[in-house]
Amino acid sequence: MKWLVIIVLLQLLEKIKCEQSYEVTNERLEPFEGDSQTLVLFDGLKTIGRERALNGSFKFLGEMNNDDFKVSVELYSSPNGDGEFKRMVMDVPQTSICECFKKFYVQFVQPSLKTGETTNFPVVDDDFCPVPEGEFYVKNVILNTQDWPSQVPRGIVKAIITFFSGGKNVGGLIVEVKIEDRQS
Numbered sequence: 001m002k003w004l005v006i007i008v009l010l011q012l013l014e015k016i017k018c019e020q021s022y023e024v025t026n027e028r029l030e031p032f033e034g035d036s037q038t039l040v041l042f043d044g045l046k047t048i049g050r051e052r053a054l055n056g057s058f059k060f061l062g063e064m065n066n067d068d069f070k071v072s073v074e075l076y077s078s079p080n081g082d083g084e085f086k087r088m089v090m091d092v093p094q095t096s097i098c099e100c101f102k103k104f105y106v107q108f109v110q111p112s113l114k115t116g117e118t119t120n121f122p123v124v125d126d127d128f129c130p131v132p133e134g135e136f137y138v139k140n141v142i143l144n145t146q147d148w149p150s151q152v153p154r155g156i157v158k159a160i161i162t163f164f165s166g167g168k169n170v171g172g173l174i175v176e177v178k179i180e181d182r183q184s
């Protein structure tokens, strides 16, 4: 009983510190072009320094409204980090672009950014739509995983993020991150 209380308290402390039991590092960023046209450009993004911070800029060539534009995310996991990838069950099928930003950008990316400081991309809130046209910078950004799920597979996780307009692939980005148990 005493132990149970201690374990629960430790878990609470972990939550208060907003720390996950894992660490995430950017491993690879690879932009890809669309089938006949490319409307989203991620080739200005790099990982820099020992901490592999995200730095550079990305471009949206036009405003992207919720009716024409969709995004899909395919997820693959390589538990041993050896390049053998298996499809994960948590894929995001083609979803209207604004919903996608409100659900996934807000949970996975936005906590790492500070609009006006580390990015000029606008804050995504409930009224966010359409996705604006423009060139947006990100300055030396380290991933903040406070809002990520507590259960994520260890090893390499690859996300293939594809943008669609009128059902056609208009470009995207492949992101690979390394997920390890936190050393502490």
Ligand SMILES: *[C@@H]1O[C@H](CO)[C@@H](O)[C@H](O)[C@H]1NC(C)=O
Pocket (backbone or CB within 6 Å): 046, 048, 055, 056, 057, 137, 140
């Ligand atoms: C970070 O990105 C900015 C803006 O694109 C660029 O000017 C700067 O040189 C980049 N820093 C490094 C270390 O690559």
